[in-house]
Amino acid sequence: MPAPDVPEKPSLEGLEQKWGERWEADGTYRFDRTKSRTDIYSIDTPPPTVSGSLHVGHVFSYTHTDTVARYRRMRGREVFYPMGWDDNGLPTERRVQNYFGVRCDPALPYIASFEPPDKPPSPPLAISRPNFVELCVRLTVEDEKTFEELWRRLGLSVDWGMTYTTIGPEAQRASQLGFLHLLASGQAYQRVAPTLWDVDFQTAIAQAELEDREVASAYHRIRFGGPDGSAIEIDTTRPELIPACVALVAHPDDRRYKALVGSTARTPLFGVPVPIVAHELAEPDKGTGVAMICTFGDVTDVTWWRELRLETRTIVGRDGRVQADPPAGVERSPAWDELTGKKMEPARARIVELLRESGDLIGDPRPITHAVKFFEKGNKPLEILSSRQWFIHTLDHQERLLERGAELRWHPPYMRARFESWVNGLNTDWLISRQRFFGVPFPLWYRLGDDGSVRYDEPLVPDESRLPVDPSTDVPDGFAAEQRDQPGGFTGEPDVMDTWATSSLTPQVAGHWADDPDLFARVFPMDLRPQAHEIIRTWLFSTVVRSELEFGSLPWSDAAISGWVLDPDRKKMSKSKGNALTPIGLLDQHGADAVRYWAASGRPGVDTAFDEGQMKVGRRLAIKVLNASKFVLSRLGPEGDVTAPLDKAMLAGLASLVDEATAAFEGYDYARALERAEGFFWSFCDDYLELVKGRAYGGQGEAGAASANRALTLALSTLLRLFAPFLPFVTEEVWSWWKEGSVHRATWPASAELRGPAGNEAQPLVLEVAAAVLGEVRKAKTVAQASMRAEVARAVVRDSAERLAALAGAAHDVRDAGRIAELV
RNA sequence: GGGCGCUUAGCUCAGCUGGCAAGAGCACAUCCCUUACAAGGAUGCGGUCGGGGGUUCGAGUCCCUCAGCGCCCACCA
Numbered sequence: 030m031p032a033p034d035v036p037e038k039p040s041l042e043g044l045e046q047k048w049g050e051r052w053e054a055d056g057t058y059r060f061d062r063t064k065s066r067t068d069i070y071s072i073d074t075p076p077p078t079v080s081g082s083l084h085v086g087h088v089f090s091y092t093h094t095d096t097v098a099r100y101r102r103m104r105g106r107e108v109f110y111p112m113g114w115d116d117n118g119l120p121t122e123r124r125v126q127n128y129f130g131v132r133c134d135p136a137l138p139y140i141a142s143f144e145p146p147d148k149p150p151s152p153p154l155a156i157s158r159p160n161f162v163e164l165c166v167r168l169t170v171e172d173e174k175t176f177e178e179l180w181r182r183l184g185l186s187v188d189w190g191m192t193y194t195t196i197g198p199e200a201q202r203a204s205q206l207g208f209l210h211l212l213a214s215g216q217a218y219q220r221v222a223p224t225l226w227d228v229d230f231q232t233a234i235a236q237a238e239l240e241d242r243e244v245a246s247a248y249h250r251i252r253f254g255g256p257d258g259s260a261i262e263i264d265t266t267r268p269e270l271i272p273a274c275v276a277l278v279a280h281p282d283d284r285r286y287k288a289l290v291g292s293t294a295r296t297p298l299f300g301v302p303v304p305i306v307a308h309e310l311a312e313p314d315k316g317t318g319v320a321m322i323c324t325f326g327d328v329t330d331v332t333w334w335r336e337l338r339l340e341t342r343t344i345v346g347r348d349g350r351v352q353a354d355p356p357a358g359v360e361r362s363p364a365w366d367e368l369t370g371k372k373m374e375p376a377r378a379r380i381v382e383l384l385r386e387s388g389d390l391i392g393d394p395r396p397i398t399h400a401v402k403f404f405e406k407g408n409k410p411l412e413i414l415s416s417r418q419w420f421i422h423t424l425d426h427q428e429r430l431l432e433r434g435a436e437l438r439w440h441p442p443y444m445r446a447r448f449e450s451w452v453n454g455l456n457t458d459w460l461i462s463r464q465r466f467f468g469v470p471f472p473l474w475y476r477l478g479d480d481g482s483v484r485y486d487e488p489l490v491p492d493e494s495r496l497p498v499d500p501s502t503d504v505p506d507g508f509a510a511e512q513r514d515q516p517g518g519f520t521g522e523p524d525v526m527d528t529w530a531t532s533s534l535t536p537q538v539a540g541h542w543a544d545d546p547d548l549f550a551r552v553f554p555m556d557l558r559p560q561a562h563e564i565i566r567t568w569l570f571s572t573v574v575r576s577e578l579e580f581g582s583l584p585w586s587d588a589a590i591s592g593w594v595l596d597p598d599r600k601k602m603s604k605s606k607g608n609a610l611t612p613i614g615l616l617d618q619h620g621a622d623a624v625r626y627w628a629a630s631g632r633p634g635v636d637t638a639f640d641e642g643q644m645k646v647g648r649r650l651a652i653k654v655l656n657a658s659k660f661v662l663s664r665l666g667p668e669g670d671v672t673a674p675l676d677k678a679m680l681a682g683l684a685s686l687v688d689e690a691t692a693a694f695e696g697y698d699y700a701r702a703l704e705r706a707e708g709f710f711w712s713f714c715d716d717y718l719e720l721v722k723g724r725a726y727g728g729q730g731e732a733g734a735a736s737a738n739r740a741l742t743l744a745l746s747t748l749l750r751l752f753a754p755f756l757p758f759v760t761e762e763v764w765s766w767w768k769e770g771s772v773h774r775a776t777w778p779a780s781a782e783l784r785g786p787a788g789n790e791a792q793p794l795v796l797e798v799a800a801a802v803l804g805e806v807r808k809a810k811t812v813a814q815a816s817m818r819a820e821v822a823r824a825v826v827r828d829s830a831e832r833l834a835a836l837a838g839a840a841h842d843v844r845d846a847g848r849i850a851e852l853v
Numbered sequence: 854g855g856g857c858g859c860u861u862a863g864c865u866c867a868g869c870u871g872g873c874a875a876g877a878g879c880a881c882a883u884c885c886c887u888u889a890c891a892a893g894g895a896u897g898c899g900g901u902c903g904g905g906g907g908u909u910c911g912a913g914u915c916c917c918u919c920a921g922c923g924c925c926c927a928c929c930a
Contacts, residue, residue, distance in 0.1 A: 241926095241929080316930055326929085330928095400929055402929065446925080446926095447925050449856090451925080563924085563925080595923095636859090642878085652890070652893090656889045656893090657889060659889050662889095663889075704866095711878095804895095807896070808896060816887065817885065817895065
């Protein structure tokens with residue numbers, strides 16, 4: 030072995046750049062695709078949303094995954110660890126609209142030479158979908174560069190040659206191919222049905238994107254006209270929907286209203302006759318016990334409408350305003366004219382005035398706070414509108430999905446409950462179509478009848494070899510471009526798939542399912558899905574659904590769920606809250622290894638407080654690694670057999686540590702592995718290094734020094750490898766002083782390497798007692814306010830016979846370390 | 854309303870199958886320039902393990918119950 034090349038004054042400065050460049054040049058983390066599935070460990074990386082910005086939470090969870098990737102790599106697996114960018118979807122769309130001053134009109138033709146104006150025009154310029162998508166790509170490419178720089182800086186061991194995006198051609202191909210398969214197997218279907226609708230984004234919303242928010246509202250007691258001139262009072266929070274009312278409902282057992290069921294009431298202001306019906310879902314305790322059923326005030330209305338076969342009286346348009354014409358059954362009237370064109374809030378305010386004037390409002394509105402459904406990215410309460418949408422069957426598969434959830438190994442295990450409560454709570458199939466632009470288009474056209482009507486029941490699909498296609502510009506087989514939107518011709522499906530319809534295919538996209546079956550077979554089903562807990566119902570669930578329907582298997586064997594980063598007030602840290610610090614600033618200040626140390630100390634699934642103090646501790650640890658390594662390597666003499674009882678004891682303890690850290694990593698508990706390694710390392714430095722120092726320098730002859738040197742290099746080699754997944758920069762630096770190759774491609778330590786030299790007779794007690802005695806000597810010196818170098822004439826140890834016997838094996842080491850002349 | 858998790862020193866957290874006379878780091882105090890390390894080292898102060906019951910020779914660890922915090926889910930009149 031060549032003499033170690035140890036710097037005079039080791040430092041952390043510059044290590045990140047130095048090793049970042051070297052790893053790139055050497056291809057240290059490059060994936061070797063010639064390996065077979067059993068030798069590969071594949072990770073389904075979460076693609077971060079590039080139109081946002083990376084915050085501390087990202088650094089936290091991506092570090093977790095990276096420690097696991099590095100561990101598996103050292104265990105000899107070829108790690109498939111690509112990075113993806115989620116550039117698909119609404120956040121990018123909104124940014125592009127503002128940035129370039131454009132809006133998308135899917136009806137417009139593609140212009141190949143299109144360039145956006147220098148300044149964003151007002152009003153925005155309408156452009157075709159392909160042109161719009163080009164602008165999205167142009168903008169996100171810049172974001173992706175910034176993200177990559179940060180990830181490299183943090184030391185993620187990603188293969189940067191395998192990056193994918195969720196809007197790129199491969200993602201489009203996989204999404205469209207997957208959809209065509211579902212269409213062929215009957216798992217995808219379209220239907221005109223009431224769905225939750227965001228009036229700002231003007232798109233349908235899936236159950237998984239809902240969020241309840243507490244909002245201020247009010248009960249309004251309204252008088253309906255009953256039979257024979259009587260009055261029926263109801264409570265409603267949405268009086269503006271009175272013209273959409275199709276029935277009143279009471280519970281069948283409610284004696285107060287039993288007699289009324291089957292008769293007819295009359296709506297106030299509009300005088301529309303509506304039946305009084307009975308249904309189990311009507312709650313006698315709520316309001317007056319009679320509810321107004323509208324088209325559609327809430328999801329219960331939809332249930333009543335469906336089960337009681339009520340009429341449809343739509344009054345709310347896709348833009349969230351009261352539509353121009355009254356629905357069938359409602360006469361145009363002054364009251365209607367007052368409401369038409371208004372958004373919901375003003376319409377409500379106005380109708381309350383009208384009801385007050387007509388005397389149909391009983392008392393004043395009573396303010397309440399109640400939960401209302403919102404699109405998680407939206408600002409207005411969702412409406413329920415009927416529209417044509419595409420769905421994927423999920424309700425039919427609940428049992429099977431629950432089985433898959435049980436089959437998946439969750440880390441931590443209790444996260445499975447979230448998956449199960451979500452699957453059990455499903456109430457609609459998965460709605461995948463969105464009336465948006467920046468997404469993967471459905472690979473569909475429809476035949477037009479001779480009258481120009483769209484034949485939705487006759488979708489035209491492309492041959493799989495044509496994918497990806499954009500039906501707004503591409504033409505279905507057997508048609509000519511001129512036949513677009515002409516009677517007897519065809520029209521393109523205007524909708525795009527929801528972002529989750531693509532994100533649910535990240536294993537297929539990253540693994541090149543649609544264009545590289547050989548690669549895909551080597552990486553799928555994958556080993557690990559790392560992700561955050563709040564997207565179990567979306568990303569994890571939808572990925573399981575797609576894998577089940579396409580392959581009949583789980584997409585991965587293990588799911589590692591990261592917690593959140595909490596600020597000191599215990600709130601989730603995020604950009605929107607304005608309390609997140611920039612990751613680059615933290616890396617500049619503390620260094621990547623230190624930031625990683627903090628991140629890796631957060632256990633799987635546990636929300637963790639943001640703590641710069643921990644980063645300082647991490648930095649101290651990295652510096653300690655440099656200095657302790659310098660000590661071990663700088664005056665390294667000849668190595669020999671491990672004979673000293675103290676050395677054997679240390680190696681035995683280290684062997685146990687290796688077993689423990691390995692077991693922790695096998696259970697995805699990187700935090701435990703780090704904590705144990707760190708604990709061992711500090712006592713190794715404080716006690717063992719001090720005790721062995723004199724002997725290593727030759728104080729007890731050549732054999733003693735040779736034993737010490739052997740033990741020291743074994744320990745250092747082992748500790749560096751144990752720390753490598755957490756502190757990749759400093760461990761690589763030290764490794765390079767005396768070893769060939771990268772520590773990150775070195776073999777994960779095995780306890781057998783240490784148990785051999787330690788021998789069967791190793792007694793951990795030797796180190797324990799020696800350290801305890803040394804500690805007592807230090808205490809005496811501290812109390813005496815003496816230097817640690819002060820000479821001790823005589824030290825007397827009183828302890829059990831067993832411990833005294835153990836001490837005897839290291840008596841000389843203890844005397845040297847404590848500068849004790851006589852040890853009794 | 855249902856479910857899951859958390860509650861251990863001032864702060865951030867370990868404590869896995871019950872044996873702990875309760876641990877670590879930070880902070881704090883005192884001391885020490887010691888040839889691996891002053892962006893350091895040594896030593897120390899600090900806790901009736903959220904409350905109340907129970908099981909056990911023994912409970913921070915298991916069971917019941919209550920409380921607080923957080924999250925997930927749930928048909929919003």
